[in-house]
């Protein structure tokens with residue numbers, strides 16, 4: 001009877017999977033598929049059922065062709081229109097909502113990035129459903145797990161909405177493989193909404209170093225660095241010796257030691273690299289919220305009681321102005 005029950009459950013699950021139809025919203029920038037958004041494909045795959053990708057912008061056919069190769073995608077919906085290039089949510093949200101209604105998707109996933117955070121709540125509002133934010137696990141068709149209070153509590157949410165509009169925490173889902181798929185590309189509907197918002201310009205911090213959000217190693221500096229000159233003089237050579245991306249605490253960013261885009265934590269970026277090495281960071285809960293899932297955490301701090309040592313796998317108590325250059329020299333050798 002146990003076997004019977006199991007077969008019944010399996011049948012139920014596969015019948016269920018057939019009814020599910022998920023959309024992964026893929027972010028593109030300057031005609032390039034953003035690899036971070038491939039985590040949304042993985043999240044969609046966890047549910048089972050058919051998974052479709054979504055891309056929009058000018059000259060987006062190349063992006064669609066790239067997306068068609070992503071393993072696990074069966075279809076790509078493409079909308080070619082320059083109006084969607086910068087993903088202004090005022091026009092991208094109605095576009096997405098129209099396509100969701102037309103294809104009757106049950107689940108829609110996007111990364112919990114600036115793109116997803118800007119877009120998905122508007123889409124949810126247009127569809128008159130609740131948006132489910134920053135999930136780290138999927139327990140079932142309607143049940144999702146998400147951290148709250150800067151990761152101090154884990155909430156399991158169950159949604160009875162017909163369409164689930166979800167943003168996912170990229171560090172909790174690996175990116176889907178970029179090759180091995182052969183999805184069909186179809187044209188989506190374009191509502192051509194006339195909007196009053198216009199894209200003027202952007203001022204992006206450019207760097208040759210690995211991108212903080214996706215780097216396998218990150219070196220971070222905090223208020224202990226004392227000045228921007230010291231941040232640059234101490235932290236950057238260590239990062240270069242390791243081939244690491246650069247991060248900072250909010251105190252370091254607020255003091256002008258590092259660019260805003262480098263902030264790690266509750267109000268900054270979430271990272272989970274193989275190695276997170278930080279110096280002069282005390283380990284406030286809001287900072288830990290953005291890095292505590294890193295595989296190995298190493299910390300240098302002159303205060304042996306600093307809370308960062310409670311999460312660190314490796315700790316060094318000492319003056320960073322001596323220890324970091326010493327470590328950098330050893331790594332170079």
Ligand code: FAD
Pocket residue numbers: 221222223224225248249250251252263264265266267268269279280281282283284285286287290300301302303306318319320321
């Ligand atoms: P401090 O706490 O001042 O720590 C400096 C550390 O450097 C100390 O531990 C000290 O012992 C050490 N030090 C000093 N000199 C040396 C030396 N010569 N050698 C070695 N060690 C030395 N913070 C974030 O980081 N990210 C966020 O996203 C974030 N979001 C927040 C959101 C909210 C709503 C709030 C209220 C706060 C947020 N914060 C965030 C701020 C957070 O609470 C802390 O204030 C901040 O993380 C502290 O940064 P810090 O560790 O660099 O500075």
